[in-house]
Amino acid sequence: MQHELRGADILWGALKRGGVTRVFSLSGNHIMEVYDAAFGDNISIIHVRHEAAAVHMAEAWARLTGEVGVALVTGGQGHSNACAALPTAMAGEVPVLLLSGHAPTDQLGMGAFQETPQVAMAAPLTKAAWLAESTAGLAQDVARAFSIARGGRPGPVHISLPTDVLEGKAKPILPDEAAYAAPAMPLAPESRAAVLGVINAAQKPLIVVGSALNNPEGSKARAALEKATGLPSIMMESPRGLNDPSLGSIAEALEQADLLVLLGKPLDFTLKFGNAAPKARFIAIEPDAALVTRAQKGLGERLALVAMASPIEACTALAAAATAHPNAAWGDFTREVLAYRPPGWAQYQDRAEGPIHPATLAMALQQHLGDDTSLMLDGGEVGQWMQAILKGRERITNGVAGAIGAVTCFAIAARAARPEGKVVACMGDGTFGFHMAEFDTAVRHNLPFVCVVGNDGVWNAEYQIQKRDYGADRAHGCDLGKATRYDLVAAALGGHGEFVTRFEELHPALERAFASGKPAVVNVLIEGQPAPGLRRPA
Numbered sequence: 325m326q327h328e329l330r331g332a333d334i335l336w337g338a339l340k341r342g343g344v345t346r347v348f349s350l351s352g353n354h355i356m357e358v359y360d361a362a363f364g365d366n367i368s369i370i371h372v373r374h375e376a377a378a379v380h381m382a383e384a385w386a387r388l389t390g391e392v393g394v395a396l397v398t399g400g401q402g403h404s405n406a407c408a409a410l411p412t413a414m415a416g417e418v419p420v421l422l423l424s425g426h427a428p429t430d431q432l433g434m435g436a437f438q439e440t441p442q443v444a445m446a447a448p449l450t451k452a453a454w455l456a457e458s459t460a461g462l463a464q465d466v467a468r469a470f471s472i473a474r475g476g477r478p479g480p481v482h483i484s485l486p487t488d489v490l491e492g493k494a495k496p497i498l499p500d501e502a503a504y505a506a507p508a509m510p511l512a513p514e515s516r517a518a519v520l521g522v523i524n525a526a527q528k529p530l531i532v533v534g535s536a537l538n539n540p541e542g543s544k545a546r547a548a549l550e551k552a553t554g555l556p557s558i559m560m561e562s563p564r565g566l567n568d569p570s571l572g573s574i575a576e577a578l579e580q581a582d583l584l585v586l587l588g589k590p591l592d593f594t595l596k597f598g599n600a601a602p603k604a605r606f607i608a609i610e611p612d613a614a615l616v617t618r619a620q621k622g623l624g625e626r627l628a629l630v631a632m633a634s635p636i637e638a639c640t641a642l643a644a645a646a647t648a649h650p651n652a653a654w655g656d657f658t659r660e661v662l663a664y665r666p667p668g669w670a671q672y673q674d675r676a677e678g679p680i681h682p683a684t685l686a687m688a689l690q691q692h693l694g695d696d697t698s699l700m701l702d703g704g705e706v707g708q709w710m711q712a713i714l715k716g717r718e719r720i721t722n723g724v725a726g727a728i729g730a731v732t733c734f735a736i737a738a739r740a741a742r743p744e745g746k747v748v749a750c751m752g753d754g755t756f757g758f759h760m761a762e763f764d765t766a767v768r769h770n771l772p773f774v775c776v777v778g779n780d781g782v783w784n785a786e787y788q789i790q791k792r793d794y795g796a797d798r799a800h801g802c803d804l805g806k807a808t809r810y811d812l813v814a815a816a817l818g819g820h821g822e823f824v825t826r827f828e829e830l831h832p833a834l835e836r837a838f839a840s841g842k843p844a845v846v847n848v849l850i851e852g853q854p855a856p857g858l859r860r861p862a
Contacts, residue, residue: 331459331490332361335423338466340367342504344394346385346740348378352398353437354425357490370740370769372733373761375402379409379480380733380759383418384700384720387539388741392419392470399425399484400438403445410449413480415725416561417536417588419473420480421466422446426455428488446482453482460494467503474506476611476634477588478536509611511633511641519585519607520646522629523553526583528654530601534589535561535723536635543718545636548643554655556662557587557639562711563726564855565594569712572664573860575600577657583628585609587642588635591619594724598623607631609638664860665712676827679851682706682778684827686713689750689776692834696745698738702731703752704785706778708855710750717745729758732775736762736843739771746838747773753804754783756845760813766843767818774837775814775845780852781806788854807849814845824848 329337335358339347348370351359362369372378375397382393397406403424413420424446427436446453452472456465462485469481511519523529531553537546538559546557562568566575578584578601585607591598598606605628608619616630631638649655672683686709693699697716701707707728711721720738722730728751735749756777766773783802790799811821820840822833830848837844 328493328495330357330361331462331492331494332357334459334462334494334496335466335485335490336361336365336367337496338463339394341463341501342466342470343391345391346370347394347396348372348381348385348737349396350375350378350398350402352402352425354399354427354487355396355485355490357487358396358425358485370736370765372765374759375405376409377733377759377762377765379406379413379420379422380730381737382420383409383413383416383730384734384737385741386418386420387416387720388698388718388738390539390541392421392473394421394423396423397425399427399442400440403440403442403484407445407449409730410446410480412723412725412727412730414449415535416723417478417534418480419470419478421469421473422450422480422482424482424484425490426484426486429457429486430488442484443482449480450482451479455484456486456489458494459489459492460497462489463496464499464503467499470504471506476506476509477534506634509632509634509637511609511631511638515631515633516641516645518629519609519631519642522583522607523585524647524649527651528581529555529583529585529649530577530581530658531555531557531585531587532589532595533557533559533587533639534635536588537639538720542636542639545639545643549639549646552643552646552648554648554652556655556658558662560589560594561721561723562594563724564708565596566600567855567857569708569856569858571662573661573858575859576661579603583607586619587639590615591622598626609633609635611635661860664858666858674827680824680827680830680848681851682709682853683713683856685776685778685830685848685850686710688830689748689834690714691831692838693746693748698742698745698747700731700734700738700747700749702728702750703755703778704728704783705788705853705855706752706780706784706850707750707755709853712856712858714750716748728755731755732759732762735773735775736766736771739766739773740769749773749775751775751777752784753777753779753781753808753810756810760810761817763814763817763819763843763845772840772842772844774834775843777810777845777847778850779808779810779847780850781808782852784852785855787852809847811845811847814843818842820844822846
């Protein structure tokens with residue numbers, strides 16, 4: 325016989341049934357009941373210093389573990405702070421659940437403490453957002469949120485939790501396990517055959533995939549598809565689009581392609597709305613009808629085929645049935661342009677003279693990494709150098725949304741998800757400023773990682789835009805402190821700090837940072853450089 329339970333206990337039990345093992349949170353008045361319910365339970369809480377950090381950590385956790393990442397924050401300003409991180413999770417196509425405390429329902433409209441239109445605030449930034457209306461239905465709310473977050477094109481979901489709903493008692497309405505799962509959205513057999521037929525008929529096809537496939541399950545599916553077809557899958561998840569330096573000289577292949585398969589990849593600015601491949605027809609394999617409509621409007625007759633399916637189910641189905649593409653030379657060419665890095669970069673290897681070039685920093689750091697390294701990469705110009713050069717077992721960037729600052733939080737969650745191996749976060753000095761207080765979180769929870777800061781004393785991405793568009797004499801408002809001691813921030817918060825001004829100091833500093841066993845900052849003064857351009861010479 326089901327007994328009455330407190331709403332907070334129903335909520336916590338529902339999270340456990342959904343497979344949650346860790347929650348990222350910042351406490352506050354509206355969620356104290358939830359904290360009490362969590363006391364002594366087996367879901368651990370990582371308690372952060374800013375609500376946006378909780379969402380960023382939940383995002384990285386979800387991407388690396390396959391769980392839905394859960395962020396728990398208080399109402400009002402706690403919720404509005406957390407909302408700032410939702411666009412990154414939305415653009416990154418990551419299943420995240422933001423749970424926010426909320427003013428009690430019987431006080432709404434009366435000027436309740438921190439009464440805020442939370443659902444309306446979160447709705448445009450999520451797949452779905454709603455107010456929990458009953459204590460008994462809280463478990464159903466959680467299961468529904470998990471299903472929506474995982475389904476189709478994954479993304480964040482929000483539930484506001486009124487305090488009277490959390491404090492009330494009721495017999496819970498418990499959903500079955502299947503209610504937490506993503507609704508099946510398979511690629512129909514006839515669609516699979518049609519897609520593979522069009523691919524094999526094309527002379528120069530490219531498979532472009534979206535961020536939903538940048539996780540362990542997606543990586544395996546992509547690898548299987550690449551092996552079956554002999555064609556690389558091109559992950560486009562950078563706000564730089566075709567100028568993403570990790571994609572080498574990919575623009576060359578796009579200009580020649582006669583077919584682009586958008587496998588869960590929206591037609592958007594990263595592909596110049598289709599103009600990046602002027603000779604190509606398109607296939608859209610897409611779970612979102614609105615994005616299909618957008619592609620139809622943007623491409624017209626160039627859209628040769630549409631198939632409705634989730635990215636992971638479509639990729640898995642195609643890999644199971646695909647055969648090697650007849651134009652093997654095209655696959656080789658595409659891999660060649662993706663791997664291209666300018667031969668002239670060799671000059672930066674161990675360059676000891678003059679200011680440290682960002683490429684020199686990246687090449688030196690690579691010597692300390694291995695196949696056990698999880699890379700978190702962020703920032704403007706220096707971040708692009710890191711993305712072009714560094715390699716590890718997995719990589720998370722700040723994503724298509726392009727908002728910097730997330731990767732300090734990503735790295736903390738990555739260490740929680742990856743207890744073994746190295747976790748490295750790379751960023752510029754501007755990026756470091758967003759969530760530097762989270763080094764306290766990493767220290768308190770014993771989650772060591774190494775943060776490498778390329779410090780050029782300027783918001784360099786913005787400075788480069790001003791310099792290019794208006795002239796260097798009109799550049800202003802982009803200066804940061806010269807030689808600011810970000811390393812001392814980490815040390816003051818209980819971590820380890822290194823300050824590097826010359827090349828000969830770099831390798832010893834990195835060795836000490838990795839050996840410290842603490843959250844560590846290696847603050848490297850670098851030469852301010854624009855992001856690399858990787859187009860091969862004609």
